[in-house]
Amino acid sequence: MNNLLxxxxxxxxFGDFIALNKVSITVPKGSIFGLLGPNGAGxxxxxxxxxxxxxxxxxxxHLDGELxxxxxxxxxxxxxxxxxxYKSMKVGEQALYLAQLKGLSKAEAIxxxxxxxxxxxxxxxxxKKIQELSKGMAQKIQFIVTVLHQPKLLIFDEPFxxxxxxxxxxxxxxxxxxxxxxxxxxxxTHRMESVEELCDDxxxxxxxxxxxxxxxxxxxxxYKINTYEVGIRTEHKKKLEQELANKFDISxxxxxxxxxxxxxxxxxxxxxxxxxxxxxLTSKGEVSHFVELIPSVNDIFxxxxxxx
Amino acid sequence: xxxxxxxxxxxxxxxxxxxxxxxxxxxSPIIMIVLIAVVAYLSQLNNDKVRVISVLDESGFVQGVFxxxxxxxxxxxxxxxxxxxxxxxxxxxxxxxxxxxxxxxIETVGNHIKFYSEESxxxxxxxxxxGQLEKTFTNIKLQQQGIDLDLINASKIRIDIAQESFKGEKxxxxxxxxKLGFGIAAxxxxxxxxxxxxNMIMRSVIEEKTSRIIEIIISSVKPVQLMLGKIIGTxxxxxxxxxxxxxxxxxxxxxxxxxxxxxLFDSTTxxxxxxxxxxxxxxxxFYFESFKTAMQNLPLxxxxxxxxxxxxxxYLLYSSLYAAIGAAVDNETDTQQFLLPIIVPLILAVxxxxxTVIEDxxxxxxxxxxxxxxxxxxxxxMRIPFGVPVWQQLVSLLILxxxxxxxxxxxxxxYRVGILMYGKKPSYxxxxxxxxx
Numbered sequence: 001m002n003n004l005l006x007x008x009x010x011x012x013x014f015g016d017f018i019a020l021n022k023v024s025i026t027v028p029k030g031s032i033f034g035l036l037g038p039n040g041a042g043x044x045x046x047x048x049x050x051x052x053x054x055x056x057x058x059x060x061x062h063l064d065g066e067l068x069x070x071x072x073x074x075x076x077x078x079x080x081x082x083x084x085x086y087k088s089m090k091v092g093e094q095a096l097y098l099a100q101l102k103g104l105s106k107a108e109a110i111x112x113x114x115x116x117x118x119x120x121x122x123x124x125x126x127x128k129k130i131q132e133l134s135k136g137m138a139q140k141i142q143f144i145v146t147v148l149h150q151p152k153l154l155i156f157d158e159p160f161x162x163x164x165x166x167x168x169x170x171x172x173x174x175x176x177x178x179x180x181x182x183x184x185x186x187x188x189t190h191r192m193e194s195v196e197e198l199c200d201d202x203x204x205x206x207x208x209x210x211x212x213x214x215x216x217x218x219x220x221x222x223y224k225i226n227t228y229e230v231g232i233r234t235e236h237k238k239k240l241e242q243e244l245a246n247k248f249d250i251s252x253x254x255x256x257x258x259x260x261x262x263x264x265x266x267x268x269x270x271x272x273x274x275x276x277x278x279x280x281l282t283s284k285g286e287v288s289h290f291v292e293l294i295p296s297v298n299d300i301f302x303x304x305x306x307x308x
Numbered sequence: 309x310x311x312x313x314x315x316x317x318x319x320x321x322x323x324x325x326x327x328x329x330x331x332x333x334x335x336s337p338i339i340m341i342v343l344i345a346v347v348a349y350l351s352q353l354n355n356d357k358v359r360v361i362s363v364l365d366e367s368g369f370v371q372g373v374f375x376x377x378x379x380x381x382x383x384x385x386x387x388x389x390x391x392x393x394x395x396x397x398x399x400x401x402x403x404x405x406x407x408x409x410x411x412x413x414i415e416t417v418g419n420h421i422k423f424y425s426e427e428s429x430x431x432x433x434x435x436x437x438x439g440q441l442e443k444t445f446t447n448i449k450l451q452q453q454g455i456d457l458d459l460i461n462a463s464k465i466r467i468d469i470a471q472e473s474f475k476g477e478k479x480x481x482x483x484x485x486x487k488l489g490f491g492i493a494a495x496x497x498x499x500x501x502x503x504x505x506x507n508m509i510m511r512s513v514i515e516e517k518t519s520r521i522i523e524i525i526i527s528s529v530k531p532v533q534l535m536l537g538k539i540i541g542t543x544x545x546x547x548x549x550x551x552x553x554x555x556x557x558x559x560x561x562x563x564x565x566x567x568x569x570x571x572l573f574d575s576t577t578x579x580x581x582x583x584x585x586x587x588x589x590x591x592x593x594f595y596f597e598s599f600k601t602a603m604q605n606l607p608l609x610x611x612x613x614x615x616x617x618x619x620x621x622x623y624l625l626y627s628s629l630y631a632a633i634g635a636a637v638d639n640e641t642d643t644q645q646f647l648l649p650i651i652v653p654l655i656l657a658v659x660x661x662x663x664t665v666i667e668d669x670x671x672x673x674x675x676x677x678x679x680x681x682x683x684x685x686x687x688x689x690m691r692i693p694f695g696v697p698v699w700q701q702l703v704s705l706l707i708l709x710x711x712x713x714x715x716x717x718x719x720x721x722x723y724r725v726g727i728l729m730y731g732k733k734p735s736y737x738x739x740x741x742x743x744x745x
Contacts, residue, residue, distance in 0.1 A: 015741050051527045053728070070530075078527040082730070084520030089322060097318050101311060101528040142524070 004029045004153055004184040005050065010059030012045055019045040021208040022059065027153075027186060027201070032179055034199035034216070035188040036297075038305055041205045043188050044081065047155055050186075051078050064152060074103040077146040081157035081188075085130045085138055092126035095145055102149040109148070116144045120170070135162045143171060147178060154178060155186045160194065172198070192298040204301065206308050216297070223295040223303070226268045229253050231261040231289030232281055240284050248272075261288055311529045312537050319512065319541025324548060333549050337557035345564050359433070362397035364390065366410040367417045373444045380433075394424060404429055406437065414452065418445045473695070487693035488666060490611065494689040495661045498619055499654060505546035505623075506630035506650075509538055510643065513634030513727070522727045531724040535635075536716070539627045614692045614701060621708040622685025625715050626650065632719035635726035642733045657683035661690040669694035679704050681711035718743055 005027040012020040020042045027033045037043045048054040050061060052068060061068040063075060086094055092113070099109035117123045120140050130138055139162045147154060156175070160168045175198070179185055187199060195202065195216075202219060204212035212219065230253075234240050240262060244250050249267040257263065262285075268277060274292070281287050295303075323329055363374060364385045374382035383402060385393050390407060397405040404425030411417045421441065423429060447457060471483075513535075516522045525534060633646040660683065664674045669691050678688040678696075684704050692701065725742040726734070734742070 015744075048728075053523070053526055073528055076527070078524070080523040080527070082520045082523055085524075086322070086515075086521055087519050088326070097314065098524065098528070100314055101525065145524070 002029055003027060004064055005186075006062040007046070007050070008060045008062070010046070010049055010056045010061065012049065012054060012056050018208050020049070020056070023205065023208075023210045024059075025203045025210065025213060027184060029184055030179065030182065031200040032175070032185045032187055032198050034195040034202040034297075035186055035205070036195065036202055036301060037205035042208045043205055044157070046205065047078070047080075047157060047186070047188065050153075050155065051076060074149055075152045076155065077102075077149065077151040077153070078155045079142060079146040079157060079159055081161075083139075083142050085141060087131045088129060090126070091128050091130060091133070091141055094130065095141060095148075098145045099148050104149055112148050113144070116148065120144065120174075136164060136167055139163060140167070140171075143174070147174075147183075151183065153184050153186065155188075157188045158190070159187070160189070160191065192296065192301060195297045202297070204304055206305050209308075211308050212300075212304055219300060220294055223300050225293060225295060226270075226272075227293045228266050228268070228274060228277065229255065229264075229289065229291045229293055230266055230277075230281060230287065231255070231257050231263050232285040232287055233259055233261050234285030237262045243284075248277075255289065257288060259288070263289075265293065312533050312540075315529065315534060315537025316541040316544070319538050320544050323508070323512075323542060323545035329545070329549070333552050334556075337553050337560055340557065341560045341564055344561075359403040360400065361433075362393065362400070362402040362405045363408070364388070364393040364405060365408045367408050368410075369414065369417060369448055370408060370441070370444060373440060380436075397424075398426075403433075414445060414449050484694075490693045491665060491690035492662060494611075494615055494619075495658060495686040498622055498686055498689060499658050501546060501550070501619070502623055502626045502654060503651075505542055506627050508546070509542045509627050510630040510634035511640065512538055512542065513631055513723075514637065514640060514643075517635070517638060517727055517730070526727065531727065532716070532720040535628070535631050535720060535723050539624065539631060543623065543627070610698075610701075611692055615689060617705055618685040618689050618708070621705065621712055625681060625685075625708065625712040626654070628712070628716045628719040632722040632726070635719075635723040636729075636734055636739060637726075638730060638733070645733075653682035654686070657686035661687045665690045665694075670696075675700075679707055681708050684708055 003026050007023065007025045009022040009024050010020055011022050023042070023046060035043055035046070045054060049056050052070065052073065063072050095113050096106065096109050099113065100106060104112070117125065122137070122140055125133070125137070143159070159171060159175070163171060172194070175185060187195070189195060199216050201214065202212070202216050203210055232240065241250070241264065244264065244266065251265045253263040253265045255263060266277065268274065278287065278290060358379055358381055360381045360383055362383045362385055363370070365371065376382060383400065385396060388396070393405055393407070404423055407422045407424065408417060409420045411420065418441070423434070423437070450457060450460065516525070629650050633643055636646065637643050657677065660673065660677050664671060665687070668674065674687060674691055677683045678691050685708065688696070688701065688704050721743045722739055
């Protein structure tokens with residue numbers, strides 16, 4: 001079994017409102033899976049179905065080859081987007097309570113909490129109350145509580161909100177380390193740069209339907225635009241630009257260079273080969289810049305959502 | 309450890325360790341005792357004042373009738389006109405002037421007695437005077453008719469109808485008072501308990517919503533478990549508080565009455581004095597004696613069992629509704645609209661209990677309302693001291709348990725959806741929709 005989580009044609013209606021319409025996703029074991037979509041697309045409902053908070057009207061969910069059942073609660077760690085802690089309860093007591101709810105024994109929970117508190121440098125917070133902590137500090141506690149019971153599947157909904165860049169980096173490294181140790185991660189966010197950085201696979205949900213899914217690299221290949229960003233040093237800029245315009249679809253590019261180069265985006269047709277373009281260009285002048293334009297997740301997101 | 313007991317433990321400990329809870333637990337009985345002590349002290353102070361009453365008896369019928377008592381002194385005026393008497397009693401700062409005019413017939417005298425005073429006289433005093441005068445005048449009239457008073461006194465026969473049920477349980481009128489007291493106390497206790505701790509449950513659900521911890525919790529436990537855990541944990545905290553109040557209050561009461569010398573349990577109020585007067589000679593001892601038997605006559609085992617069962621059933625029924633309301637809204641100000649349909653049957657139950665159960669504990673109204681689930685706990689608790697057939701108690705209890713389970717089911721549905729809804733106050737229509745999800 002190479003997939004940790006398989007969601008098959010899950011549908012959920014709230015009265016007349018369709019929150020999920022036959023959504024299927026497959027999360028490979030050991031991957032970081034980006035669950036993307038505009039606000040109100042149905043991401044949170046899907047996550048709640050996986051967490052057994054909401055029961056689907058139709059469809060099935062398999063976790064590690066087994067149909068989802070109440071005992072799986074301890075195999076999942078969930079950091080919701082709307083999260084908080086009991087304000088008047090002490091940090092340690094609270095973490096202990098939440099850990100025990102996930103099925104850890106008290107002694108085990110204390111040992112692991114001590115380890116994590118030391119690890120994230122918050123060892124002296126045990127007896128503080130949540131209302132004395134800043135938002136970022138509380139987020140650290142929530143993160144610890146999510147991962148403490150060493151679940152197979154970790155679900156993070158906007159995990160970096162409320163963190164300063166240093167702590168965001170710290171958490172990012174922890175997520176990567178957990179993956180190294182064998183956890184699978186579902187990661188829902190609107191920050192495309194972190195998707196770019198972390199995710200192996202993505203799925204895009206829009207208006208209750210899944211409209212895109214796959215390995216990030218494959219998705220990017222499918223969305224490749226066959227466009228190259230080039231810079232050429234030549235005496236005859238006007239002439240060359242005219243010649244290229246006759247052969248290809250070109251537009252002005254914008255990037256930093258040392259000399260006054262001709263800067264263009266050149267879109268090749270299906271039959272053109274980039275090597276042919278390069279040798280053509282080298283014959284016309286000195287090529288200082290030749291880069292294939294790869295669509296960013298941000299572009300893919302916007303383009304796909306617009307087209308639907 | 310399973311989830312439910314973890315939740316109950318947390319709910320209980322956070323409630324009990326909460327500062328305002330501790331303060332309330334300690335302060336409430338102190339405040340109550342201080343209040344009672346102040347009231348008792350003040351009414352005693354009031355009673356201690358000796359009233360002087362001037363009496364102008366022109367008829368000569370009431371010589372030697374009025375005996376000075378601890379609180380009232382009678383000042384007999386002689387040989388003066390009414391106007392003079394008024395001046396004298398004003399000058400001597402009397403409480404008032406009782407004027408008995410002179411007529412031939414004793415009935416006419418009796419009909420023309422007047423009381424003059426600066427302000428309206430106290431009700432107790434007037435009935436006291438009327439009682440004494442009535443007795444005296446009746447006796448004189450009897451004597452005038454040539455009837456031997458001693459004979460009348462000797463012929464007085466005291467009747468006290470002994471009541472006994474067909475099953476052989478002895479009862480009396482005093483019994484009815486004791487039963488009523490027991491019933492009202494039990495019903496009222498339940499009423500208070502539901503209001504105080506139901507609200508507490510509601511607030512703790514709202515707190516989980518506003519602090520946004522709810523989604524973290526219910527990814528680990530079922531919403532129903534969380535709800536039941538909250539209800540049970542809060543109730544246990546409530547019982548703890550109640551028990552502390554009872555013990556602490558009782559102790560304080562004893563200490564205060566010992567130290568201050570104010571007998572809080574048995575301060576003779578003017579009302580009691582009046583009752584004593586009305587009972588006409590029959591001693592207070594007699595009352596205490598019959599009160600004791602009345603207590604023994606109460607179906608105690610049935611009462612205690614029923615109290616526990618109906619209390620738990622009624623409380624759980626209402627508190628699951630409170631929990632559902634807490635889940636449906638975001639903050640306490642939004643709860644009013646939903647609280648109304650809960651409070652109305654509760655208040656209705658107390659009034660029906662007090663008014664119809666006194667009138668006829670086994671009448672149609674009280675019987676019907678002791679089966680309707682939202683009112684049955686209170687009304688049934690008030691009826692039971694008067695002896696309710698076991699089958700009725702069982703049926704009512706079964707209905708209560710059934711509707712409790714139904715309420716938990718409904719509440720759990722609302723709870724499950726409501727705890728994840730933020731930002732808007734739902735309408736009743738939406739709540740019904742949630743139940744169908």
